[in-house]
Amino acid sequence: MKEIKLSPSLLSANFANLQDDLDKINRSEADWLHIDIMDGVFVPNISFGFPVLKYVAKLSKKPLDVHLMIVQPEKFITEVKELGTMLMNVHYEACTHLHRVVQQIKAAGMQAGVTLNPATPVCMLADIIEELDLVLLMSVNPGFGGQKFIPHTLQKVSELRELIERTHSHALIEVDGGVNLETAPLLKQAGADVLVAGNAVFKAPDMIEMVHQLKNI
Numbered sequence: 220m221k222e223i224k225l226s227p228s229l230l231s232a233n234f235a236n237l238q239d240d241l242d243k244i245n246r247s248e249a250d251w252l253h254i255d256i257m258d259g260v261f262v263p264n265i266s267f268g269f270p271v272l273k274y275v276a277k278l279s280k281k282p283l284d285v286h287l288m289i290v291q292p293e294k295f296i297t298e299v300k301e302l303g304t305m306l307m308n309v310h311y312e313a314c315t316h317l318h319r320v321v322q323q324i325k326a327a328g329m330q331a332g333v334t335l336n337p338a339t340p341v342c343m344l345a346d347i348i349e350e351l352d353l354v355l356l357m358s359v360n361p362g363f364g365g366q367k368f369i370p371h372t373l374q375k376v377s378e379l380r381e382l383i384e385r386t387h388s389h390a391l392i393e394v395d396g397g398v399n400l401e402t403a404p405l406l407k408q409a410g411a412d413v414l415v416a417g418n419a420v421f422k423a424p425d426m427i428e429m430v431h432q433l434k435n436i
């Protein structure tokens with residue numbers, strides 16, 4: 220079975236000691252660093268913005284996987300690119316002209332990911348899946364870390380794997396929310412390629428060891 224990629228979510232880091240947490244992620248087997256940007260409109264919470272992320276980007280040795288939980292994410296493609304971002308994720312529910320936004324992200328030189336809320340079915344991506352580098356399935360309602368995994372996500376991972384195979388898309392399947400040592404094996408079994416983990420990693424007594432365990436489930 221292929222190795223799973225792990226993308227620890229910065230939202231659960233200790234912001235009073237951010238450099239220390241980022242050092243640990245840099246030294247760990249984590250593949251990417253997941254960055255949750257929230258606007259208080261698309262989701263009922265506000266996280267951090269570009270002035271803070273500029274310093275995070277300088278300190279991180281891991282490629283940035285940026286998850287925008289904001290309305291009109293196309294307005295910030297340049298700012299996201301300037302962080303040195305590898306992958307920009309926008310929500311299906313936040314983009315009226317999703318195809319155009321995906322093309323704009325690619326034209327800016329980033330990989331394009333589309334995120335689905337728990338209530339949005341996988342079939343909504345049927346006409347764009349071949350254009351995507353990644354699909355991010357939310358396994359909690361977006362806005363907060365530390366929530367409980369929604370089990371129906373496992374069925375969505377299998378449906379998405381079928382859609383990807385049928386269309387010969389190269390898109391990776393990423394899952395975000397409530398990922399831990401219990402849910403990670405189920406997600407891997409269902410066909411996920413990348414797991415995001417916030418609380419499970421940043422609140423662990425030994426972050427580096429937890430990353431190792433999640434990657435080796």
Ligand SMILES: O=C(CO)[C@@H](O)[C@H](O)COP(=O)(O)O
Pocket residue numbers: 228230231253255286288359360361362363364365366395396397398415416417418419
């Ligand atoms: O996008 C989000 C939440 O909206 C996530 O990336 C969370 O930050 C994941 O945190 P855990 O559920 O793993 O604690």
Ligand SMILES: [Co+2]
Pocket residue numbers: 228253254255286395415
């Ligand atoms: Co996220």
